[in-house]
Amino acid sequence: MLIRVFLLFLLLHPFSKGEAKKNEHTLSLLKNSITIIIFFYYKVYLNFILMLIKNHILPLETIPHPLFHEKQISLKVLRTDKTHPVISGNKWFKLKYNLIEAQKKGFKTLLSFGGPYSNHLHALATAGKANHFNTIGIVRGEEHLPLNPTLSDISREGMKLYYVNRRTYRNKHLPEVIEQFRQLVGDDDPFSEGKSAGDFYLVPEGGTNKLAILGASEITNDIPDDTDFVCVPCGTGGTMAGIISGLSEKKQIRTKVLGFPAMKGGQFLNETIRTLLNEKKTSSQQVDWELFYDWSFGGFGKMNKSLAQFMYNFEKKYSIELDPVYTAKMMYGIVSMVKNNFFPIGSKVIVIHTGGLQGRRGMEQQIKRLLTED
Numbered sequence: 001m002l003i004r005v006f007l008l009f010l011l012l013h014p015f016s017k018g019e020a021k022k023n024e025h026t027l028s029l030l031k032n033s034i035t036i037i038i039f040f041y042y043k044v045y046l047n048f049i050l051m052l053i054k055n056h057i058l059p060l061e062t063i064p065h066p067l068f069h070e071k072q073i074s075l076k077v078l079r080t081d082k083t084h085p086v087i088s089g090n091k092w093f094k095l096k097y098n099l100i101e102a103q104k105k106g107f108k109t110l111l112s113f114g115g116p117y118s119n120h121l122h123a124l125a126t127a128g129k130a131n132h133f134n135t136i137g138i139v140r141g142e143e144h145l146p147l148n149p150t151l152s153d154i155s156r157e158g159m160k161l162y163y164v165n166r167r168t169y170r171n172k173h174l175p176e177v178i179e180q181f182r183q184l185v186g187d188d189d190p191f192s193e194g195k196s197a198g199d200f201y202l203v204p205e206g207g208t209n210k211l212a213i214l215g216a217s218e219i220t221n222d223i224p225d226d227t228d229f230v231c232v233p234c235g236t237g238g239t240m241a242g243i244i245s246g247l248s249e250k251k252q253i254r255t256k257v258l259g260f261p262a263m264k265g266g267q268f269l270n271e272t273i274r275t276l277l278n279e280k281k282t283s284s285q286q287v288d289w290e291l292f293y294d295w296s297f298g299g300f301g302k303m304n305k306s307l308a309q310f311m312y313n314f315e316k317k318y319s320i321e322l323d324p325v326y327t328a329k330m331m332y333g334i335v336s337m338v339k340n341n342f343f344p345i346g347s348k349v350i351v352i353h354t355g356g357l358q359g360r361r362g363m364e365q366q367i368k369r370l371l372t373e374d
């Protein structure tokens with residue numbers, strides 16, 4: 001067991017330390033190669049080996065938007081969506097230490113929650129399978145057959161799905177509701193081996209907890225020291241808290257973190273992020289951060305013609321796919337803020353592409369309709 005935990009740690013260790021450390025690549029490659037050989041021995045899935053290699057070279061892509069040029073702003077996108085074909089973007093960072101913890105504690109089963117297009121469940125199903133965990137997904141709402149592309153991918157990866165009504169879903173953090181899930185899973189006994197049925201490692205919605213913050217803090221390894229602003233989309237606030245924490249640990253306090261909530265009324269995130277940072281006991285170095293609420297486009301998962309058009313043009317010009325739920329809204333907000341002179345002349349801005357592109361499949365028709373609408 002200890003050897004497996006150690007090997008998993010090696011595999012998950014952040015090899016990429018940003019532009020300044022490119023000369024360490026040879027050493028990292030050697031380390032990676034040894035890890036790969038060991039993992040071949042342990043028959044870990046090829047997907048994870050690919051992830052290791054991709055994680056090693058997170059691209060930082062400049063957006064040559066004429067407006068940015070005019071305002072003398074350098075804007076680069078950090079492509080965390082390139083970490084892995086499935087466990088992509090912030091998911092990889094948020095799951096990493098949770099999987100290590102579950103393995104350390106000897107759990108055989110992971111349980112988590114999500115909507116029918118959940119990026120989080122999608123990533124967890126694959127990450128769980130690759131690390132030999134059984135996985136259970138509690139899905140908000142009723143089952144609809146045939147399964148949508150997200151849920152059908154998830155099922156194919158072996159995740160067992162349970163559907164719960166919205167009220168139960170809303171109360172999923174309450175001990176009595178968690179106990180209900182334990183009973184449900186225990187009665188059904190989908191995975192009887194190992195620990196007793198109904199005994200699972202619980203990963204919260206969106207994967208956000210203390211260990212997720214620790215993982216997300218490692219995104220800052222790829223944020224150059226001379227960055228003035230980092231922009232990140234927000235759902236549960238975990239990724240943003242991780243970035244604030246990472247910058248604080250690095251004492252990179254000149255960098256301000258800007259968060260873009262994807263839902264209406266994202267003001268509650270101020271408190272959530274503060275609590276997450278306190279739990280993480282983020283060092284006393286103060287990193288400035290702020291949330292911007294004007295770019296939710298009417299609510300979570302909602303979009304309009306203007307957003308669809310923006311996304312279409314951005315993707316065509318810069319060949320970077322966005323997702324309408326998180327990254328497109330954030331990017332729209334950033335461009336508007338540049339127009340309104342929010343960023344001082346000469347600012348260096350890094351935008352975190354948090355992935356989520358799989359979820360787009362559920363909105364493709366809506367995007368097409370909006371684009372052709374008068």
Ligand SMILES: Cc1ncc(COP(=O)(O)O)c(C=O)c1O
Pocket residue numbers: 089090119120206208233234235236237238239240323326327354355356357
């Ligand atoms: C693609 C994408 N971007 C951003 C977020 C928001 O991350 P967080 O919940 O950590 O705020 C999510 C949700 O987890 C997501 O799926």
